[in-house]
Amino acid sequence: MEQNRKVYKVVLTGGPCGGKTTGQSRLCTFFENLGWKVFRVPETATVLLSGGIRFSELSDDEAIKFQENLLKTMVQIENTFFELASSCPRNCLVICDRGAMDASAFIAKDKWEFLMSKNNWNEIELRDTRYNHIIHMVSAANGAQAFYTLEDHSCRSEGVSLAQELDENAAAAWVGHPYFDVIDNTTNFEQKMRRMIECVCHKLGVDTGDRLKVNARKRKFLVQGPLPPVDAFPKFQDFDVVHHYLQTSTPHMQARLRKRGQNGHWSYIHTIRRPAVENQVVEVKTQLSQRDYQNLQAQVDESHFTVYKTRRCFIVTVNFVRKGGEAQEDPEVCQQSQYFQLDIYQEPCHERCKGLMLLETYTSLDDEGIKKCLPKFLNVVDEVTGKPDYSMFNLSLKEDWKNSKKYCNYMPVNGQDPHLVKLVRQKSQQVNGSST
Structure with missing residues (x-):
């Protein structure tokens, strides 16, 4: 070896x-x-x-x-x-x-x-x-x-x-x-x-930064084009990604297939997002064989477009100064490494997805901290975490959002269904005689 x-x-x-x-x-x-x-x-x-x-x-x-x-x-x-x-x-x-x-x-x-x-x-x-x-x-x-x-x-x-x-x-x-x-x-x-x-x-001994901490959550940002040249990025891995949404027995459940690979070599995953249990939305992911993947394509939901993306994965490292106590004459210079994936939507796709680029990361950093770590070589224009217009489920819908009954108006954040959490909280307040 x-x-x-x-x-x-x-x-x-x-x-x-x-x-x-x-x-x-x-x-x-x-x-x-x-x-x-x-x-x-x-x-x-x-x-x-x-x-x-x-x-x-x-x-x-x-x-x-x-x-x-x-x-x-x-x-x-x-x-x-x-x-x-x-x-x-x-x-x-x-x-x-x-x-x-x-x-x-x-x-x-x-x-x-x-x-x-x-x-x-x-x-x-x-x-x-x-x-x-x-x-x-x-x-x-x-x-x-x-x-x-x-x-x-x-x-x-x-x-x-x-x-x-x-x-x-x-x-x-x-x-x-x-x-x-x-x-x-x-x-x-x-x-x-x-x-x-x-x-x-x-x-x-693999450095994961803070993306796996218990209080870490997924944050999503809208990136405006054009895409910078390759040499503007740190070392990265590019993957071809294809998503299909599948028919489900209930409108409260989402099911999708993902094919992800490099140079013609693929891995296949089946994901089911179940209705909330105890305020948690649980995603069950199952690795598939190529044959199982092909068989499940018979269940494709024709109300959704197939989603094609290039996924670019990279780590951004920034320097920051850690302030010491009064006895410390020289402030300590430290590094913060943050893992990102940039989803670049590819054609064929709905008009709403043309040129769309979404940057995602898992982090426990506050707003100020994540702002310092965002890639300077990308034109990040807005944070869209939890905004339904930027969920892949909604982006892939063939119908116009205004007329679609399938448009999902709320999205789980950090494994929780905020809509259900709100309903449970309101019900509890009613039972206890509290005002809403």
């Missing part, structure tokens, strides 16, 4: 409905934006169970044999990705949807020890040396029961009690790994995802 090139193998584990699927997608996008190559190892159990196997229908002997073959299959699949990563010329992140030790959470200890002995396996190799980092995504059944759902997983049938038990068993299976972190449900779902990504970045 070349000096300074990194290969990092991380396992996302946990009980059902813990955010592993969305977390895998978010982690992948984050590191691809940094220029890393990312491999995603699918969950072997899901692959096998989707073929018609029902674990509850297996005899004890069949269940043990199933776990043994599952583990053998998992190891072989992982080894394929690990070998590809070792020969990759770029920094490479390998994300495993569960790992070898997860099998031990589903069978009795004596049966597990029998399999270890039979196959000459040992837990030091399967747990401690095979992967660089284990992240346990705590099931929503533990601490966020309102968000526990089975609807997006055809292979999932666990009730809350069983999900809690499986979650605890999955955590116990990895105890002892030198880099084992637990991401619980003490924050909302969006913040949970950021904590998970920040956890990986911290172990790798």
Whole structure:
């Protein structure tokens, strides 16, 4: 392996409905934006169970044999990705949807020890040396029961009690790994995802600035053209992005497909934005195969245009002076790094999108702080955070906004539905006899 090139193998584990699927997608996008190559190892159990196997229908002997073959299959699949990563010329992140030790959470200890002995396996190799980092995504059944759902997983049938038990068993299976972190449900779902990504970045020594802090939020700015020449930008990554909105069963839900890539190589993501639960709008992101992506295109909502964009990702670093105390004669000169992505809308598109450029960043900085970090080489004319006219859903509508019944008049900000928050607050005030 070349000096300074990194290969990092991380396992996302946990009980059902813990955010592993969305977390895998978010982690992948984050590191691809940094220029890393990312491999995603699918969950072997899901692959096998989707073929018609029902674990509850297996005899004890069949269940043990199933776990043994599952583990053998998992190891072989992982080894394929690990070998590809070792020969990759770029920094490479390998994300495993569960790992070898997860099998031990589903069978009795004596049966597990029998399999270890039979196959000459040992837990030091399967747990401690095979992967660089284990992240346990705590099931929503533990601490966020309102968000526990089975609807997006055809292979999932666990009730809350069983999900809690499986979650605890999955955590116990990895105890002892030198880099084992637990991401619980003490924050909302969006913040949970950021904590998970920040956890990986911290172990790798990747500077994330403040974009992953708990109080960070997405801010969006309108950029006026023309686009500056390439040499005006710091080092950047350009991606081709294509979005399709899909038909949904309710007007309160949004579903879309995203194809994102470079040089003809693509990744595919399916996103569902669900109605608010406990004032939070949860986005569920699922990584897709090319075949699944093509099949889902049959559900395209014809009331929306396909959205074509160039996404340019870059980091802006600015110097600022940190004021010291009275005893400090020389003020300290520090640096602030801020990660941005510039979405440049491309034709064919609606007239309203021609020449449109939107700059986005996640930050906890106040207005004064973010103003200092905005790229000086771009003509930023207005902040449009939360303004419905600049949501991609509305921008892609074929109808004129004045006549469209699908125009969305409010947008979630920082994972919350402000319209619902306002209604809940008003209802609470009415119940308590307060004036609105």
